[in-house]
Amino acid sequence: MREALDPWQFVTAAYAIGAITTLAMVAGSWLSMRRAEKRRDKVREIQ
Amino acid sequence: MTGTGLRAKHQRLVLLGVALAVLLVAGLLAAWALRNQASYFYVPSEILAKPPEADRSVRLGGMVVRGSMKDAPDGVTVNFLVTDGKQQVPVRFAGIRPALFVEGSGVVAEGHWTDGLFTADNLLAKHDEKYTPREMQGMTTDQAHKAIAETK
Amino acid sequence: MHGFANPARFLRIATWATPLCLIAGLLIASAALVWGVGFGPADALQGDVVRIIYLHVPTAWLGMMGWSSIAIASFVEIVWRHPLAGIAARAAALPGAVFTALCLITGSIWGRPAWGTWWVWDGRLTSMLVLLFLYFGYMALAGATQHDEAPGQGQGRMAAIFGLIGAVNIPIIHYSVLWWNSLHQPPSLSVSGVVTGTGPMATSFVVPLLTSVLGFTLIYTGVVLARMRMILADSQAEARLRRKAMAAQARSGALAEGW
Incomplete structure (x- = not known):
């Protein structure tokens, strides 16, 4: 009695989680940076 | 002014509480891992x-x-x-x-x-720290390294 | 205001370095993953499941790298009161925590087919989980004190001190597999093993793995730069608003004595 698991299911799951999380982190950090810099520039314009 | 000041202080207190709770959990986990000399x-x-x-x-x-x-x-x-x-x-x-x-x-x-x-x-x-390609199965790690060196 | 002289120089470089790091990192990491997963060899013992390594090792490296950045930046913040250092430490926390979580998740997914278990309380896995909790604690502390005027002073220092103390865990993670019997195997990569090609890991695994590590490190650098720019822009905007409020109050004659 030996366990037989499909390795590709585990590989696919790991890469799906990894890709989604990494891309979400990159996009989130980039967008919040752009938002913060836009706000700063707007605040500077108003005298 | 005082209202937001109080709320900020309250928020800070809650966050400090969370930080302390997290530290406690981390410490307990470490102690759990270190039983039997870890x-x-x-x-x-x-x-x-x-x-x-x-x-x-x-x-x-x-x-x-x-x-x-x-x-x-x-x-x-x-x-x-x-x-x-x-x-x-x-x-x-x-x-x-x-x-x-x-x-x-x-x-x-x-x-x-x-x-x-x-x-x-x-x-x-x-498993150990060795990673050997499947094509070289049956060879020892040294043999595999020799095979790699020869094909270079 | 002397602190804003250096942030100006930082912004000049970060403006082009941020997108460069992110794009180059995403390209290199994707190429390495396609290479390793699609065309790399399967392991003689583990088979195809070994391909998780091209994600697991870079995330583990960056989880530890993240806290090392926090510790070094915190040290600079405490000793030299450099305003950018406090910002850098805060910026490194989220990517560090995300990569630590990814390391734990991918390790768990790898552990099920390779070891026969999703999780064990051995030294390596537990110390890595402690690192994740340390990140949570750091982020809560940094969030609680981020509105202080100057980094490196007053409550802002608490996060920095916490960052330094937490660094104790980094060598524990590294040596956990050598000090104690653990289910996790000892390190496969070493400088001498990689340079001479005689390490325990065959070169056909090492090359795509190191490429992936390079790609993810660039992504990490890009995210830290982006978050530094975000924190900097927020504090600049707040400083400007505060000055304006003070000026308006002074004009209306409502002078508070404390000023």
């Missing part, structure tokens, strides 16, 4: 030198001795020897074996030590 398992020479009580659940780790794996007639039970290079002890296990549990490879068995036999309730496969 070793995850006994090796055969340790279990022979200082046998644990029969009712205590312990882990035994080592290499499965080549040629020692014997299937019992019931088709579920397997007997094998585990070694740490100095001593070896017999192990019995009945159940589903992990795919990477093979002779000459590492194993961690969870179970009980009774009268010179380790009865395992669960088997975990432990």
